[in-house]
Amino acid sequence: MALTLTDVAFDYAVGTSLAQPALRGVTFSVAPGECVVVLGPSGSGKTTLLRIAGGLLIPSRGDVTVDGMSRGARRVDPFRGAVGLAFQRPEAQFFAATVGEDVAFGPRNLGNGDGAAAAESALELVGLSPGDFAERSPFTLSGGEARRAALAGILAMSPRYLLLDEPTSGLDAAGHRAVSEAIARARATAGVVVVTHDAAEFLDHADRVLVLQEGAAAFSGSVRDLLADADRLEAGGAWVPPEHVRAQLLARRLGRTTSPPVLDPGEAARILFASGGVT
Amino acid sequence: MIRFESVGFAYPGSGGRSALTRVTLTVEPGELVAVAGANGSGKSTLARLADGLLRPTSGSVTVDGVDTADDERVWDVRSLVGMVFQDPDDQIVGTIVEEDVAFGPGNLGVAPAELRERVDASLAAVGLSALSRREPHLLSEGQKQRVAIAGALAMRPAYLVLDEPTSMLDPGGRRSVLDLIDGLAHREGHGVLHVSHDATGIARADRVIVLESGCVAYDGTPAGLLSDQAMLARAGIALPEIGVLADALRALGARVPEGTMDAESLVGALWP
Numbered sequence: 001m002a003l004t005l006t007d008v009a010f011d012y013a014v015g016t017s018l019a020q021p022a023l024r025g026v027t028f029s030v031a032p033g034e035c036v037v038v039l040g041p042s043g044s045g046k047t048t049l050l051r052i053a054g055g056l057l058i059p060s061r062g063d064v065t066v067d068g069m070s071r072g073a074r075r076v077d078p079f080r081g082a083v084g085l086a087f088q089r090p091e092a093q094f095f096a097a098t099v100g101e102d103v104a105f106g107p108r109n110l111g112n113g114d115g116a117a118a119a120e121s122a123l124e125l126v127g128l129s130p131g132d133f134a135e136r137s138p139f140t141l142s143g144g145e146a147r148r149a150a151l152a153g154i155l156a157m158s159p160r161y162l163l164l165d166e167p168t169s170g171l172d173a174a175g176h177r178a179v180s181e182a183i184a185r186a187r188a189t190a191g192v193v194v195v196t197h198d199a200a201e202f203l204d205h206a207d208r209v210l211v212l213q214e215g216a217a218a219f220s221g222s223v224r225d226l227l228a229d230a231d232r233l234e235a236g237g238a239w240v241p242p243e244h245v246r247a248q249l250l251a252r253r254l255g256r257t258t259s260p261p262v263l264d265p266g267e268a269a270r271i272l273f274a275s276g277g278v279t
Numbered sequence: 280m281i282r283f284e285s286v287g288f289a290y291p292g293s294g295g296r297s298a299l300t301r302v303t304l305t306v307e308p309g310e311l312v313a314v315a316g317a318n319g320s321g322k323s324t325l326a327r328l329a330d331g332l333l334r335p336t337s338g339s340v341t342v343d344g345v346d347t348a349d350d351e352r353v354w355d356v357r358s359l360v361g362m363v364f365q366d367p368d369d370q371i372v373g374t375i376v377e378e379d380v381a382f383g384p385g386n387l388g389v390a391p392a393e394l395r396e397r398v399d400a401s402l403a404a405v406g407l408s409a410l411s412r413r414e415p416h417l418l419s420e421g422q423k424q425r426v427a428i429a430g431a432l433a434m435r436p437a438y439l440v441l442d443e444p445t446s447m448l449d450p451g452g453r454r455s456v457l458d459l460i461d462g463l464a465h466r467e468g469h470g471v472l473h474v475s476h477d478a479t480g481i482a483r484a485d486r487v488i489v490l491e492s493g494c495v496a497y498d499g500t501p502a503g504l505l506s507d508q509a510m511l512a513r514a515g516i517a518l519p520e521i522g523v524l525a526d527a528l529r530a531l532g533a534r535v536p537e538g539t540m541d542a543e544s545l546v547g548a549l550w551p
Binding site: 092263 | 290292293316317318319320323365366368414417418419420421422443446447448449450451452453454476479511512515516517519520521523524527528530531532533534540541542543545546548549550551
């Protein structure tokens with residue numbers, strides 16, 4: 001079982017003077033239980049990739065399959081119920097009178113009773129207590145609360161593949177923790193793809209990393225290989241590593257250390273301190 | 280200056296639940312003031328009060344002495360304060376990028392030659408000159424966020440209110456927008472109110488105000504906030520990895536100044 005994209009390309013505004021390629025042949029897959037983190041500068045094609053993986057855009061070239069089924073091979077849409085996509089601004093999709101109804105809408109439509117139980121546990125999962133939030137209008141939530149409620153709406157459908165576009169932008173520290181824990185739990189059964197600029201936060205979860213640059217894969221591999229390749233990716237403009245990783249790269253360029261960068265800040269401190277000459 | 284005097288605010292239909300309570304603060308020209316606080320603490324409400332989009336339920340907000348509740352002077356307030364919303368889709372109206380940036384000053388009646396100059400300068404300031412003829416809906420969210428900032432800059436306001444303007448930017452883009460914000464306040468003399476969850480953004484402010492359940496819980500320097508674990512937790516700010524790294528180095532005996540939030544200063548402090 002896997003959600004697989006093979007040599008996928010996509011062009012926006014085809015046939016107009018504004019035509020531009022967004023993806024130029026990207027191959028990528030995620031299996032249930034795996035987490036893939038997608039990095040890359042603004043405009044590199046991350047959101048387009050996610051929309052293709054979610055079945056919202058049909059690629060101009062290449063194949064997308066969900067557990068071996070492609071669109072058109074059966075009358076049933078293979079994405080339906082299997083793939084949950086949370087938009088970058090998911091609060092744009094609220095419509096119900098209360099948060100509880102909004103979150104229950106998905107599971108109810110998938111035949112999971114009235115959806116109330118699924119909604120309640122999904123709200124708990126994102127750190128919004130149902131007692132405080134289920135009866136509120138979604139339109140009275142703050143930006144960060146709305147983001148979490150919208151994510152709960154996706155989680156409530158228990159998708160096999162969970163696609164998240166910048167799930168923590170605009171969230172406070174508690175929101176970051178809640179989303180991070182929600183991903184860790186969802187991942188026990190689902191394949192998770194996270195598009196993010198916040199590499200430091202999500203690389204801990206990642207089995208694999210894909211770095212996009214101008215619509216093509218600038219890197220694809222493990223976190224360890226990503227860190228080992230950080231100098232090249234940074235020099236080429238594909239990735240600006242988190243500041244604590246940049247500090248380690250800088251120390252290495254100055255000849256202060258020979259160690260490849262690590263993600264854990266405590267371990268990084270020990271390596272830098274042990275490298276000598278520290279004031 | 281922008282002056283909040285004991286401002287209270289409750290949204291209509293909220294059953295009297297206050298979004299802000301007795302908030303007093305000032306933003307002077309040339310000053311960069313960050314506003315932090317957990318989700319739902321009232322940051323965006325405060326931002327919308329600063330340019331008169333919302334009017335206080337109690338207390339007053341004045342901009343260069345003009346009361347935002349004065350119906351006669353509302354356009355004066357609007358031309359003094361530029362606003363960049365959290366969601367750029369809330370404010371992009373043009374069919375192509377440069378037209379969107381020209382929309383505000385065009386409405387103010389700016390002459391064509393100057394309009395061209397303002398649009399080009401604003402797009403250059405946010406690094407979008409190459410995309411000036413792109414359709415906004417074909418831009419990434421991070422690019423749209425920069426279009427929204429360019430649109431506010433083109434109005435040449437005395438004050439700028441930025442509601443999480445870097446939340447969707449990549450790290451390179453975030454750094455360049457933070458540099459831009461810094462320059463707007465400290466080189467060009469704008470008064471800037473910057474709503475942010477991001478410790479690296481907060482570290483560059485002259486002053487930080489932390490809101491907690493609509494009240495001011497902290498008003499002081501960024502270094503004071505960033506070295507106060509308890510206040511950081513109340514503000515809903517996670518110390519980024521670079522801050523954790525700096526703390527860990529200090530614990531080992533290295534001399535790293537409080538508030539060090541970027542790689543260059545950290546490495547510079549370790550090996551001067």
